[in-house]
Amino acid sequence: MKEPESSFRVLVAWIAPVTCIYGLDYLTNGYECDPYVTNFLNKYNVHIMPVHNPDGYYYSWHSDRLWRKNRNRNPNDTCYGVDLGQNYDEGLDLGRYYDDGHGTEDSCSKNYEGPTGFSELETQAVRDYINELQSTRNLTAFFTIHSYLQPWLYAYGWSGESVPEEPEVSRVAQIGVNATESVHNTQYRVGSFYNLVRK
Known part of the structure; x- marks a missing residue:
């Protein structure tokens, strides 16, 4: 494997x-x-x-x-x-x-x-x-x-469509944000590049 x-x-x-x-x-x-x-x-x-x-x-x-x-x-x-x-x-x-x-x-x-x-x-x-x-x-x-900026971004960046795995991607991204925030209490936003940056 x-x-x-x-x-x-x-x-x-x-x-x-x-x-x-x-x-x-x-x-x-x-x-x-x-x-x-x-x-x-x-x-x-x-x-x-x-x-x-x-x-x-x-x-x-x-x-x-x-x-x-x-x-x-x-x-x-x-x-x-x-x-x-x-x-x-x-x-x-x-x-x-x-x-x-x-x-x-x-x-x-x-x-x-x-x-x-x-x-x-x-x-x-x-x-x-x-x-x-x-x-x-x-x-x-x-x-x-x-x-x-301070976002935790995931796909897509060229389209407002959701990735098929968005619930799982968002869940994992939130785990990363929580871990990062726990160090210095810095606030991050989680979402797709398109929705957080492009809109």
Whole structure:
């Protein structure tokens, strides 16, 4: 029987990579010391990708603190970068088909979605890696960590439809929120990306 897999991916915001690295440190140092960590890692293989936009992340540290795009030069343009969070194709719940102004075709905008879904090497790499995990390693969960707002979001992002498993997804998300809130009493909202962010 294949081991279940979990995957974590983050975008450029400064705290998100640090959060993933903290989680990695917690899991590796807690194994065989903390029974919860040991039990979790004995059940699941965890894949953590702390940064999937290294050039944009570097640029945000050295040139523009609020930079969120990669640093690719846009063809036939003087502007740089694509917002990788907008560069996924419809159906991955990170979708590029926004009607509310989040994604834009203006290449100079901080929210530029790129010429097509998966036009960027970074989003292609994440897509291919996740597809590989889905087809060969029994992927059971995929999380993205962002540092803006305080929602605990799940699918869908491109549509107001409910996912077929919404009661279970919502139940599990609420468990995560309750655990997170218990540490610092920080309040989070739970719901679909579409209903909490897009509306």
